[in-house]
Amino acid sequence: MPVDPDAFDVLTFDCYGTLIDWETGLLAALRDALPEADVGDDELLESYAVHEAQAEQPPYRSYREVLAIGIRGVAADLGLEMGDEVVARFSECVRDWPVFPDSAEALGRLHQRYRLGVITNCDTDLFAVSNEKLGLTFDWVVTAEMARSYKPAPAGFELAFETIDVPRERILHVAQSLFHDHVTAKELGLTTVWIDRRHDRPGAGATPSAEAAADATYRSMQTFADAVSAPRP
Secondary structure (H helix, E strand, O other), X not given: OOOOHHHOOEEXXXXXXXXXXXXXXXXXHHHHHOOOXXXXXXXXXXXXXXXXXXXXXXXXXXXXXXXXXXXXXXXXXXXXXXXXXXXXXXXXXXHHOOEOOOHHHHHHHHHOOOEEEEEEOOOHHHHHHHHHHHOOOOOEEEEHHHHOOOOOOOHHHHHHHHHOOOOHHHEEEEEOOHHHHHHHHHHOOOEEEEEOOOOOXXXXXXXXXXXXXXXXXXXXXXXXXXXXXXXXX
C-alpha cells in the first residue's frame, strides 16, 4: 500500500544499503582482504553480518573499529590469518563503497518536495565521503558517532527527533534494513518505507534477519521517488 505523500514534511534515510551499495563495496573489500576464502558471496556476507552486529553492541566503538572486529571475526570463522595492515586497510573500505545508480537522482527529486535527513551507522568523516558521492546536502545528518550508538538501538533516532523541527508523525523513514531500521522505527511510531534492494536475491546478505511491517515497499529509490516526489499542488 502506498503512503500519502502529503502526510510528511521530512524524509529520513538510512545510508548504507539504501543509498550506498554497501554489499557490493563490502564484498569487494572482504575478497581483497581474504583472497583465500573458499566460500560463496552470501556466506561471506552473512558471516560478516554476525560479527558486525555483535561489535555494534555497547560500549560504543568507532565504525572503523567495528569493521576491524568484523573482518577478524570472518577470518577466524574461516581459519585464516589476518595481519594488522590488512585489517587497517579494510577498516577504511567505506570510502570505496559505490552509490546505487538511482540514489543521487532520486534524492535530488525528493529534495524539491521534502527536507531530507540521514540516520547512519557510520563515523562522521567516513559518511562525509559517501555524502559527497551522493551529491546532496542533507538538512540533517545523524551518525553513530554523534549518537554514540548504532541502530537498531534507538539513540540515533532519538537524536534525530531532538534535531528535526517537526513532529515524528510528519517524518517518513526510508531504509533497506529491516533489522537496523524498520523494527526500531516502527516501535518509535514512525511511518516507514522499505527499499527492498535484495528483492531478487534470497537471504538477508550482510544484514541480520528480522521481521518488521513497513508501511510501503519499493524495489528501488527510483520507484519510490516516482511515487512521492511530484510537486505539491
